[in-house]
Amino acid sequence: MSQAAAEAYVDPSLTPGELTRSIAEPVEARPPRWWMVGAAGAASLALLFVGSVGWLFWKGVGVWGLGSPTFWGFDIINMVFWVGIAHTGTAVTSFMTLSRQPWKNGINRIAEAMTIFAVLCAALFPLIHVGRPWLAYYFFPLPNSMGIWPNFKGPIFADFFALNTYLYVSALFWYLGMLPDLAALRDRATNKIAFWAYGLLALGWRGGARQWSQYQKAYLLMAAIGTPLVLSVCAIVSMTFAPSILPGWHATIFPLYFLTGALAAGFSMLGMLAVFTRSFFGFKRLITEKHLETINKWTLACILGVAYVYLVEFFIAWYSGNLYERFTIIHNRLGGPYAAIYWTMLACNVLIPQLFWLKRFRTRQNLMVFVCLAITVGMWCERFVILVLSVHRDFLPGSWGMYAPSLVEVATFLGTIGIFLTMFLAFLKFLPVISMAEVKHSLPSSHAGSAP
């Protein structure tokens, strides 16, 4: 590891003690006013999810705006949207661990939390969107008296396992990384509940040399497992669509499409959460402008990949000479009834992110939040374009139709945002937001005795 590179990301004047204090104090102190207000708001939004899903279960999928030919709408759009956001966390930690990128130390915890919460939000949709949710357990390969197994050849089966694996591995990775910090919190605990809770979670971490040695091996191993998983879950979620027969879904570029899109969505979301965390907690010395700039560079790189995929889609639609492909990808997107959404997507995902070529936009918080927000909106539009614009006008013009979400669908989506924010705020309050142990590694003082 290049020591100079690592040091560039944290304020070198920080001492380990200061560092621990500044990260642990928000966890130990009474939550600030903004947190209480935010948590109340987020939890109320989450209740909206409970209410709208209750109504959904009572009445049936008909409370949504779906119909023929759009049998999927907000349910799958938002699932893919959340899955997209979910990719970056594990990617940041595992890629960057393997490639020894020290800058990740400041933000990897946030990124991983974001991943897990987003996957949980995404996982809600496949379960609630089915027509008979009380039978959703048929997804699982359980022996049953009907003698029928899930469709092992079908794309959904792979999807189901990919998402589950990703969720479990991400959660484990996150937890493993947190062990030393949880122990630190335990050691600092001033009340019994905190002592017991963090003590249980810390799994008896003492910080001995042997523990550290084994811990780092395990961590490296998890990173090695996580890296291909990020790729596979992306590819497999995209394969939900690619094996279909529909123009707009049936494309071999989909794994790359989803990977670039997901990383771009994730990095931009991460950028926003990092700004949020450092502004509210005053972590400006830990999450520095240099962190933000690096995140934004990554976002820009992924955005270029996204733009490339858009271009290839157009080219193939034209080059294939396939009537349906040409109509769906070119005519219906650029000039169809949902063209406004497509153009918004292009503007938000391709044009606006180009501002990241300017240093000002990469480092100034307000400016970068604007761009990140645009990308998030653009990515949501992309999910809409992929989902709705491919099915609403497919092969037989006689069955073409339009889709508009019902209020219940909108409420469900807002509800998942509420769930995400609730979980994120809880994370901010109860867990060490920044990896103390890893940041300490980057501090000059931890290398005081070593040779230059």
Added chain:
Amino acid sequence: MKTEKTPWRSPEHKARIEAGLAEGTREFTGGESALSAPIERRDLLKTAGAMAAMLGAASCGLVRRPEESIQPYSVAPEDAAAGKPLFYATAMAVGEDVTGLLVESHEGRPTKVEGNPLHPASLGATSARHQAWVLDLYDPDRLRRSLHEGLPVDPSRVAQALDDIRAKLLPNGGEGSALLLPSVTSPSLLRAVDLVRASFPKLALHRYEPLTLDTAYAASITAFGREVLPRPEFARADVILSCDGDFLGSDPFSVANTRAFASRRDPRHPRGMNRLWAMEGAFTITGAAADHRMRVPRSRIPAALAQLFIALSRLDAGVAAAANPALAERLRAWAAPAPLASRELNALAQDLLGARGRGAVVVGPRQGVASHLLGTLLNQALGNLGTTIAHAPRPFAGHPLFARGPFESLAALAASAREGRIQTLFILGGDPVHTAPRDLDLPSALKKIPSIITLSDRKDHTAALAHWAIARSHGLEGWGDAVTVDGRASILQPLITPLGESFGEIEVLTRLAGAPAKAADFVRRTWPSLAAEGAWRKALHDGILEGEDARVAVSFDGGKLGAFFKDVPPAPSLELSLDGDPALHDGRFANHAWLQETPNPISKHTWGNALWISPALAAKLGAKNGEVLAIAAATVKIPFEAPVWVAPGQADESVSLTLGHGQKTIGRLGEGWGVDGYALLSTTGSFTVAGVTLKRTGKHVVLASVQDHQSLEGRDLYRETDAAHAEARPHTHGEEHAPGSEDDGLVATPKSDAPNQWGMVVDLGKCTGCNACLVGCQAENNIPAVGREGVLRGREMHWIRLDRYFTGEASEARLVTQPVACVQCEAAPCEQVCPVNATSHSREGLSDIAYNRCIGMRYCANNCPYKARRFNFLDWHQESPQSAPKKREHLFDLFRESEAPVKMQRNPDVTVRMRGVMEKCTYCVQRINAARAAAPRDGQPLPEGSVTTACQQACPAGAIEFGNLLDPKSRVRRLKELPRQYALLGELGVKPRTTYLAAVRNPHPDLKGA
């Protein structure tokens, strides 16, 4: 259990026993002896307690048994095997159109209507209305009990009331009483009327029904001196000219007409293909089936016919001789300004002349006497009378009931009522208050009558005004008889005792006549030829009495025609034309979920109607679909507004509206949707309003269309060819694609050795788009209606739908119809994506769905390129507009069926699907399974014709063929081998089992490419 006396096997064993580690006498320690071991008191009590608790839990809700007692067949009805349906022959009359039917009955419940193959008006086929008739029986809005001053009363009080009225009327011979009848097709009914007249000689007879054949009969008096109806023989006609009619669709006899017409839409027919010319203002399915369609407003049809006659006389002296010079002179005046373009006119004239004695000029029933006379003149001049045009005498001709036309008769009734000359009025069916011309103001006239007794299906507009509304029995609930316009008679037999306390017409009339009779006896006495038991049974069994169509030779007298053409018609202006609705007819079917949801074959609208205007007129007005226009005309007194639909192919000088929608009181369905065209109908009986002006109101209505997009988008979906090239590759409307490769690609086609491999062929040239298949499928397969909201969301459940596309210019558009159901792909994209294996392939080539396994993930429907899959987004049986919701029995009562009586219609052979489940066409797998069960041996091919799908059976055109593809002699296989056979979206490689035959058209050689 452990005692000091426990024997031990070894010192070690003894030590272990003492340490409490080993059992004593038990050789094995796995609990084998638990059952034989003595049970302790505590264990016994524990077990007993647990059992009691579980029993308690079970009895308080876990085990659900019906509370009502059930009864077995202690004495089984003769011939009835539980689970096997029985079929009874009967007939249904809609206006003057009588069609013989076979009605399927499951354990005493009529569930499905099929055509009677022995009946000449059916020949085994049906229309959408016939298919829907059975649901009408179970309509929850039907009057269950009679109403007196709006309150339900017992049937005994109805009988008493009738007796009282009789007693009151008898002394003065029925002075001040009147009887209003709808169209009559029943000799027994007329006999009963005559019985009443015998009691009350002064009883005034009136009749009214808006949509009748009376103008044709009226014209025949002038032309032939007697009341006869021209009966074109479509199977024999080579060239047909249809003038503002819909003989394949909404007009009477469409089932038999379609069958005869479609038999000649086959290039391999020994007599060749026929050619259909159509002149009409608004698109009908007849116009859509035509080889050449000319846009002529309804009021300009006489001019067009006059123009045609003049053109023909120029070409042929024989034709010219049919009219005397004076008439010819007058027709020249009528023909101006000329409605037909000379190119088409010449081709049409040539064509008709070339098919002398083999052509037919058919004039629609909404045309006036002048057009009917001109049609007759043309047929006479072309030698078609007596060859392709037969004549049938009017049934019951000469009966005083028919002394006046329906509009005159109703006007006379209203006049008498206003003058206070009527004290007692009997109305026997129909809803005249709704269907009467509004300018007659019938309600105000009826309010002057102190006593109105009506026999009503529902609490309709008439029943709301009447003092007595007697509940009327459905046609499937009572005895009756009916004769076709050709004089062929059928006996109507009931399939079920009345569901309510209702009465039939005959019961009411005979009671009034003082000789109450059972309808069955009364009907049988009407027919002396059926006195013998054998003859009676045969008549019931066959559904038709033996005999020939009544035909008369007529002699045409052209001399009298001149008088009719003295006055030149007024100069053309923008007209509004009214006609019966293809589904609701005159409005009698408005409270019918299936028919309300049957898309109009042209506009594809459901649950309401719209004013059709031509694209040019729409552009002039700046009006868009759904915009509400105000309609004004000299004859329209009440302000009238209607939403507009820009109808391709509509004549520019004509706007049109269908009748029967927008009823206010008919029931839970009829209300609120569409506009009531009767507000525009005038007392003259004209269905055309002249001099209409339209104004935009700025209001908007969303029209519930099942198809939003009407262009083929240059895609190779609908193929057609012409008679000369029928044996070559067909022409397509779009960019042609290479056919799908024959190899299996990524997904292997399931291989099977099953002896039956089912397949279907749809002949697009024969299909007229009449919707009979759609409603037939709905009745057979327990398909719910989803209501207007459901249609707006695209949630229709019809397993077979009719995609309709317009081709060509918007104004001169042509219309093509393509029925699409699940095509049962061999490499089905739906099956590959199902996460839970709920849909998979059967050995016989069907793409099956296991409803129990389906969790409703809907990927299959997304991935279906034909969008043939239908999803139960809601509990349609609860949400269905026609069913009364059943109460939730417990919290998890997720499958809530509709309440009786609607659920009595359900076919017990087909699963009723709950919410959250996907469904689609199954090729009527229940019928395949029934045929297999009936087959003598298993594992053998089923004989040809043993399986008929519901759509195939209903189709009057014979456009659908179904059978075993492995049988080289099967019809479906032979059709599949025709060069014009093609697979819709075949290039996707899904290998559909249902394929299409390209439509064969027969354009006139002079007009090719036009």
